[in-house]
Amino acid sequence: xxxxxxxxxxxxxxxxxxxxxxxxxxxxxxxxxxxxxxxxxxxxxxxxxxxxxxxxxxxxxxxxxxxxxxxxxxxxxxxxxxxxxxxxxxxxxxxxxxxxxxxxxxxxxxxxxxxxxxxxxxxxxxxxxxxxxxxxxxxxxxxxxxxxxxxxxxxxxxxxxxxxxxxxxxxxxxxxxxxxxxxxxxxxxxxxxxxxxxxxxxxxxxxxxxxxxxxxxxxxxxxxxxxxxxxxxxxxxxxxxxxxxxxxxxxxxxxxxxxxxxxxxxxxxxxxxxxxxxxxxxxxxxxxxxxxxxxxxxxxxxxxxxxxxxxxxxxxxxxxxxxxxxxxxxxxxxxxxxxxxxxxxxxxxxxxxxxxxxxxxxxxxxxxxxxxxxxxxxxxxxxxxxxxxxxxxxxxxxxxxxxxxxxxxxxxxxxxxxxxxxxxxxxxxxxxxxxxxxxxxxxxxxxxxxxxxxxxxxxxxxxxxxxxxxxxxxxxxxxxxxxxxxxxxxxxxxxxxxxxxxxxxxxxxxxxxxxxxxxxxxxxxxxxxxxxxxxxxxxxxxxxxxxxxxxxxxxxxxxxxxxxxxxxxxxxxxxxxxxxxxxxxxxxxxxxxxxxxxxxxxxxxxxxxxxxxxxxxxxxxxxxxxxxxxxxxxxxxxxxxxxxxxxxxxxxxxxxxxxxxxxxxxxxxxxxxxxxxxxxxxxxxxx
Numbered sequence: 158x159x160x161x162x163x164x165x166x167x168x169x170x171x172x173x174x175x176x177x178x179x180x181x182x183x184x185x186x187x188x189x190x191x192x193x194x195x196x197x198x199x200x201x202x203x204x205x206x207x208x209x210x211x212x213x214x215x216x217x218x219x220x221x222x223x224x225x226x227x228x229x230x231x232x233x234x235x236x237x238x239x240x241x242x243x244x245x246x247x248x249x250x251x252x253x254x255x256x257x258x259x260x261x262x263x264x265x266x267x268x269x270x271x272x273x274x275x276x277x278x279x280x281x282x283x284x285x286x287x288x289x290x291x292x293x294x295x296x297x298x299x300x301x302x303x304x305x306x307x308x309x310x311x312x313x314x315x316x317x318x319x320x321x322x323x324x325x326x327x328x329x330x331x332x333x334x335x336x337x338x339x340x341x342x343x344x345x346x347x348x349x350x351x352x353x354x355x356x357x358x359x360x361x362x363x364x365x366x367x368x369x370x371x372x373x374x375x376x377x378x379x380x381x382x383x384x385x386x387x388x389x390x391x392x393x394x395x396x397x398x399x400x401x402x403x404x405x406x407x408x409x410x411x412x413x414x415x416x417x418x419x420x421x422x423x424x425x426x427x428x429x430x431x432x433x434x435x436x437x438x439x440x441x442x443x444x445x446x447x448x449x450x451x452x453x454x455x456x457x458x459x460x461x462x463x464x465x466x467x468x469x470x471x472x473x474x475x476x477x478x479x480x481x482x483x484x485x486x487x488x489x490x491x492x493x494x495x496x497x498x499x500x501x502x503x504x505x506x507x508x509x510x511x512x513x514x515x516x517x518x519x520x521x522x523x524x525x526x527x528x529x530x531x532x533x534x535x536x537x538x539x540x541x542x543x544x545x546x547x548x549x550x551x552x553x554x555x556x557x558x559x560x561x562x563x564x565x566x567x568x569x570x571x572x573x574x575x576x577x578x579x580x581x582x583x584x585x586x587x588x589x590x591x592x593x594x595x596x597x598x599x600x601x602x603x604x605x606x607x608x609x610x611x612x613x614x615x616x617x618x619x620x621x622x623x624x625x626x627x628x629x630x631x632x633x634x635x636x637x638x639x640x641x642x643x644x645x646x647x648x649x650x651x652x653x654x655x656x657x658x659x660x661x662x663x664x665x666x667x668x669x670x671x672x673x674x675x676x677x678x679x680x681x682x683x684x685x686x687x688x689x690x691x692x693x694x695x696x697x698x699x700x701x702x703x704x705x706x707x708x709x710x711x712x713x714x715x716x717x718x719x720x721x722x723x724x725x726x727x728x729x730x731x732x733x734x735x736x737x738x739x740x741x742x743x744x745x746x747x748x749x750x751x752x753x754x755x756x757x758x759x760x761x762x763x764x765x766x767x768x769x770x771x772x773x774x775x776x777x778x779x780x781x782x783x784x785x786x787x788x789x790x791x792x793x794x795x796x797x798x799x800x801x802x803x804x805x806x807x808x809x810x811x812x813x814x815x816x817x818x819x820x821x822x823x824x825x826x827x828x829x830x831x832x833x834x835x836x837x838x839x840x841x842x843x844x
Contacts, residue, residue, distance in 0.1 A: 267324025
C-alpha cells in the first residue's frame with residue numbers, strides 16, 4: 158500500500174494507543190519542565206533548556222543548513238545503548254543496528270555501499286574523530302551515558318569541523334564538572350537477553366578547576382546466538398578556567414569491547430528462523446574485540462571582545478582482534494591537531510561573523526591476517542603497514558546585508574595521502590612485497606543564505622561541494638598496486654526552514670546531491686569484505702522533516718520523516734535503478750504524556766514504510782515493517798527516577814539492515830534480523 162495511504166492509519170493507531178494519556182489531559186497542568194528534549198534547532202533560545210544545551214542550539218542555529226542538537230535529557234529515561242538510540246529522533250539520520258553495537262549510520266546516503274562500519278561521515282567526540290586518519294571507523298567506542306549532548310551537522314554544514322564529506326559530522330560532547338547537571342550519579346539498568354549495565358559518574362568544581370569522571374560496565378547475551386558482549390567505558394575530563402571564555406581542558410576516554418558476531422542470513426534462513434546465527438559465524442567464532450584510548454588537550458581562549466580561539470591536540474590508540482573470514486589483528490595510532498578562530502563583529506557597518514581554521518591528522522596501522530581456526534590464529538597470511546595523513550584548511554563567513562538576511566560563503570582546501578607497505582609471507586600468505594602511494598587534493602566551496610525573523614523562525618539555502626577520497630580498504634592493493642579507485646565528489650543543494658510558533662516546533666530540509674564516482678561496494682561472499690568500485694553519475698535527494706507538537710502542557714507528539722531517493726543516473730549497467738540499503742520512507746513518532754505526579758507514558762512507532770532494495774540490479778527487496786514500542790517512567794523525587802522501556806511489542810520479525818549485492822540470489826547472506834520483543838528497566842540515583 159502506498160506510503161500516503163498508510164500514514165493516516167498509523168497516525169490514528171498511535172493516537173489510539175495513547176488514548177489514556179489524552180483522557181488524563183484534563184488534569185491540572187504540571188509545572189514547566191526543566192528540560193526540553195527536542196532535537197530541533199531553532200534560532201530563538203528556549204529558556205527551558207539546560208544552559209549548555211541551549212548554547213549549543215544557539216551556536217548551530219547560525220548554520221544555513223540542516224543541523225540538530227540532542228541532549229542527554231532526551232534519552233535519560235529510556236534504554237540507550239549505542240548511537241542508534243541517541244540519534245533515533247534526529248531528522249535525516251539513518252541509524253540502524255546490525256548486531257551488538259555495530260550501527261549502520263548514514264546521512265544523505267553517506268557510505269551506504271560500505272559493507273561494515275562507518276565511511277563518508279565524521280563521527281567525533283569532543284572534536285576528536287572516532288574515524289581513522291583515512292576516514293574509516295566505527296561508532297561502537299562512544300558511550301551515550303558519557304555524552305552531555307550530541308551535535309549533528311548534515312551534509313556540507315559540517316564545514317566547522319573542516320570536513321568535506323557527503324554525510325557531514327556527528328560530534329558528542331563529554332560532560333564537564335560544571336555542566337554535568339549533578340554531583341554524583343548512579344544508574345543501573347538491564348532486562349531482556351541477559352542485558353545489564355552499571356554506570357557511575359561524579360562531577361565537581363573547585364574554584365578555577367573542575368572534574369568529571371565516569372565509568373560504565375555493560376554485559377549481555379544478545380537476542381541471537383553468537384551475540385554475547387562484554388563492554389566497559391571510562392572517561393576523565395579535567396578543566397582549568399582562566400576567566401570568562403578562557404580554559405584549558407584534558408579529556409581522556411577509554412573503551413574495552415568484546416563482542417561476538419551472529420552474521421547475516423539468507424532470506425530463506427530469515428524466513429525459517431530469524432533468531433538463528435549464520436553457520437559461518439559459528440564455525441569461525443566470529444567476533445570483534447577492541448581496546449582503545451583517546452586523549453586530547455584542548456583550549457578555548459577569548460582573545461578580545463570579537464575573537465575566540467578554540468583548538469586541540471589529540472592522540473588515539475586502538476588494538477583490534479577481529480575473527481571473521483580470517484583473524485584480523487590490527488593496532489592503530491592516530492594523531493592530530495585542529496584550531497579554529499571565531500570572529501564576531503561588523504563590516505562596513507553591517508553585522509558579520511566568520512571562522513577559519515585548520516585540521517591536521519596522521520595515522521598508521523599495523524595489520525596482520527591469520528587463518529581462522531574457530532576464532533584462534535593459524536598461519537599468518539598477510540602483513541601490511543598502512544599510513545594516512547591529511548590536511549584541511551577551512552573558512553566560512555556571514556554578512557548580514559539587512560537586519561534579517563545573511564549571505565554566507567566559505568569552503569575547504571584539502572589534501573590526503575595513502576601509503577601502503579606489504580611484506581611477503583611465502584606459503585599460505587602473500588608471496589610478494591608491495592609499496593604503493595596515492596595523493597588526493599581538492600577544493601570544496603560553499604555558498605548560502607540565511608533569513609531569520611525576530612521570533613527566531615529561520616529559512617535557509619546553500620550549495621556545497623563534498624569530496625571523499627577512498628580509504629585503505631577501498632583501495633584493495635594487489636600485485637599491481639592500488640586498485641584504480643578515484644575520489645567521490647558531489648554538489649549538494651539544500652533549502653529549508655526551522656523554528657517555533659505557538660505549540661509547534663519544526664525543522665524541514667529538502668536537498669539534492671549530484672554525485673560523481675560514488676564509492677559503492679558489493680559483498681563478495683558471506684564472510685569476506687566487499688570490493689569497492691566507482692559508480693557513474695548518481696543522485697541522492699530527499700526530505701528531512703521533524704515536527705514537535707505540544708498538544709497541551711505535559712502532552713507532546715514528536716514526529717520525524719525522512720524521504721531518501723538514491724539512484725543511478727543513466728548508468729550503462731544499472732540504468733536508473735535505486736541504490737540499496739536505505740528505505741525510501743522512514744517515519745518515527747512518539748506521543749508522550751507526563752503527569753504532574755511525576756510519571757510519564759510514551760507509545761512510539763518506527764515505520765520503515767517502503768521495501769529496501771538489496772542489490773544494484775533491483776531484483777530483491779527486504780520488506781517494509783512497523784515496530785511498536787512503549788516507554789514509561791516515574792520520578793520518585795528529585796533524586797531517584799525509574800523507567801521501563803518495552804520494544805517491538807508485537808514481536809515483529811523484521812529485517813533491520815541489508816548487505817549490498819550486485820545481484821541477490823537465494824544464497825546471498827545479506828539480511829540482518831532486527832531484535833524481537835524486549836523489556837528493559839532502570840533506576841537512576843542522583844545525589
